[in-house]
Amino acid sequence: QSVLTQPPSASGTPGQRVTISCSGSSSNIGSNHVYWYQQLPGTAPKLLIYRSNQRPSGVPDRFSGSKSGTSASLAISGLRSEDEADYYCTAWDNSLSGVVFGGGTKVTVL
Amino acid sequence: EVQLVESGGGLDQPGGSLRLSCAASGFTFSNYWMHWVRQAPGKGLVWVARIKGDGTSTNYADSVKGRFTISRDNAKNSLYLQMNSLTAEDTAVYFCARDGLYNSGMDVWGQGTTVTVSS
Numbered sequence: 130q131s132v133l134t135q136p137p138s139a140s141g142t143p144g145q146r147v148t149i150s151c152s153g154s155s156s157n158i159g160s161n162h163v164y165w166y167q168q169l170p171g172t173a174p175k176l177l178i179y180r181s182n183q184r185p186s187g188v189p190d191r192f193s194g195s196k197s198g199t200s201a202s203l204a205i206s207g208l209r210s211e212d213e214a215d216y217y218c219t220a221w222d223n224s225l226s227g228v229v230f231g232g233g234t235k236v237t238v239l
Numbered sequence: 240e241v242q243l244v245e246s247g248g249g250l251d252q253p254g255g256s257l258r259l260s261c262a263a264s265g266f267t268f269s270n271y272w273m274h275w276v277r278q279a280p281g282k283g284l285v286w287v288a289r290i291k292g293d294g295t296s297t298n299y300a301d302s303v304k305g306r307f308t309i310s311r312d313n314a315k316n317s318l319y320l321q322m323n324s325l326t327a328e329d330t331a332v333y334f335c336a337r338d339g340l341y342n343s344g345m346d347v348w349g350q351g352t353t354v355t356v357s358s
Contacts, residue, residue, distance in 0.1 A: 131283065164332035164344040166284070173334055173351055174276075174284060217284050219345075227298050228274070228286035 132157060133218050133231035140237040141208045149234045151201045152219035155231055161221040163201040165194055168215045168233075178203060179217070210238050241265035241347050243335050248352030250251065253357070255325050261318040261349055263334030269313040272338035274345060275320050277331035277354075285331075287319065289338065302328075325356045 134152040141147040151163065165178035176185055178194035181201060191212075193204045201220075205212055217229040247259040261273070275287040288299045288309040297309050308321040318335050332351040339346035 135340070162342050168284070173348040174336075175346070175348070176339075176344045176346050179339070179346075180342055183343075184341070185346065215283070219284075219286070225301070227300055228289070230276075230284045230286060233283040 131232040132222060132225070132229035133220065134214075135218060135231035135234045137232065138235045138237065140239055142239045143208055143210065145208045146185075146204060146206045147208055147212075147236060148205075149203045149216055149236070151203070151231050153201075153220060153229075155199055156224040157199075157220040158196065158201055158221040159199040160223060163194065163196050165192075166217045166219065166220045168217065169215070174217065199217050202237075205236070207219045208238055212236060213238050241337075243337065243347055243349035245333065245349040245352035246334050248333065248354045250355045251325055252358050253326055253356055254268075256321070256323045257325065257354060259320040259322065259333055259335075259352060261320075263316045263318065263337070266337070266347075268311075268316040273309075273318045274310060274336045274338060275309060275318075276334045276336055276345070277329075278334070278351075279331040282331075286321070290318070299347070301341070322354070325354075327356050330354060330356050341353065 163181045166174040167177045168174045181196040182194045222229045245264045275288045290309045306324045334351045335349045336345035337347040
């Protein structure tokens with residue numbers, strides 16, 4: 130049972146927009162930045178979004194992040210086949226004094 | 240090139256110990272917090288521990304507190320995870336990751352090293 134709650138799966142056709150939610154609490158998302166990671170099959174995770182809505186250099190602007198209250202979301206617009214991956218949200222948790230991850234969302238491109 | 244390379248994984252029995260290493264290159268290692276994150280087979284990412292750049296502060300997940308110790312040797316640009324009292328639930332790929340400056344997230348990851356705990 131993960132501290133941050135994500136839907137286990139999401140899907141869309143090429144070109145569509147897919148949104149992944151991440152629900153937390155006042156001790157994590159509600160008071161700290163949210164980060165999103167992409168993990169392609171068999172590879173290490175890759176930073177996708179930092180400080181809730183910032184993209185590292187090299188990450189396409191098709192990926193965007195937002196945060197409101199104790200929830201955050203990742204949007205993928207113009208879905209492409211190479212976006213098939215697992216996506217994880219994370220945040221620092223003040224009560225646990227540690228990093229908490231969501232359970233991950235598997236995105237499938239139909 | 241900025242790079243992290245883990246080593247030290249392997250097969251161990253329940254109750255045993257292993258020490259993982261993470262060799263860093265291409266950046267000023269001592270300036271960065273470092274993390275260990277693990278992933279059990281077919282499961283999601285789980286944070287394990289982190290350590291401050293100068294080694295003076297550490298945090299642990301409750302599941303490993305008292306059994307695992309994170310440390311670093313800045314002179315050797317190396318991060319370590321001493322794992323004691325291993326159980327089957329510790330079976331996972333272990334990744335080391337750099338925590339970027341100014342809250343920029345875990346911006347560099349190693350390829351991971353596999354730990355299997357089984358009798």
